[in-house]
Amino acid sequence: MNIDIFAEHFSELEDPRQASKVVYPLFDVVFLTLCAVIAGCEGWEDIEDFGENRFDWLQEHGFFKLGLPVHDTIARVMSLLDSEALQRCFASWMQACTELTDGQVVAIDGKTLRGSYNREDRCSSIHMVSAFASANGVVMGQVKTDEKSNEITAIPQLL
The missing domain is CATH 1.10.10 (Arc Repressor Mutant, subunit A)
Structure with missing residues (x-):
């Protein structure tokens, strides 16, 4: 490096x-x-x-x-x-750091952060959408989704 x-x-x-x-x-x-x-x-x-x-x-x-x-x-x-x-x-x-290769795939995936639900305040869990460069094994970026939204609305912001 x-x-x-x-x-x-x-x-x-x-x-x-x-x-x-x-x-x-x-x-x-x-x-x-x-x-x-x-x-x-x-x-x-x-x-x-x-x-x-x-x-x-x-x-x-x-x-x-x-x-x-x-x-x-x-x-x-x-x-x-x-x-x-x-x-x-x-x-x-x-x-x-990333060198693009032929056929490189960038995977988009959403996950819910474990343990992020707050029972006392009844706040919903935190949901994140990530872009993962599979050839390099690196997360290139991630964004938190809006509370009452889904992954699809966060993808344009991530891209």
């Missing part, structure tokens, strides 16, 4: 933290998180463990000069980001 290309696509992200309180650069935290998730990590502690296991490599490439953040810090930084801006950056990066 070329880190400069990654940085080019994620430079749009604005750091919502107060500048005087920033210990870990936003780019470092985003890079670690996305690499860990792509590698199969499923939680903040997994992401922290991923960083610890690759800490020497990260420092060789200029990341985390002051040490690795704990999982709570990673979660807090990522939760402050504009999710739509992060999605745009990720989709842009994926498009740059």
Whole structure:
């Protein structure tokens, strides 16, 4: 992976933290998180463990000069980001990484997020529609469907 290309696509992200309180650069935290998730990590502690296991490599490439953040810090930084801006950056990066091949299929599929139904408020479950590049095994983008809608109305927005 070329880190400069990654940085080019994620430079749009604005750091919502107060500048005087920033210990870990936003780019470092985003890079670690996305690499860990792509590698199969499923939680903040997994992401922290991923960083610890690759800490020497990260420092060789200029990341985390002051040490690795704990999982709570990673979660807090990522939760402050504009999710739509992060999605745009990720989709842009994926498009740059994806080489189209003859007969490549982009599958469109909708899923209901498990555990997203709120019994107390009787809010409906969250439904997502994703575009999946089957040749590369990568989700190229996804959108949340409107509460009283279906997948078909979300597909044009996704495309």
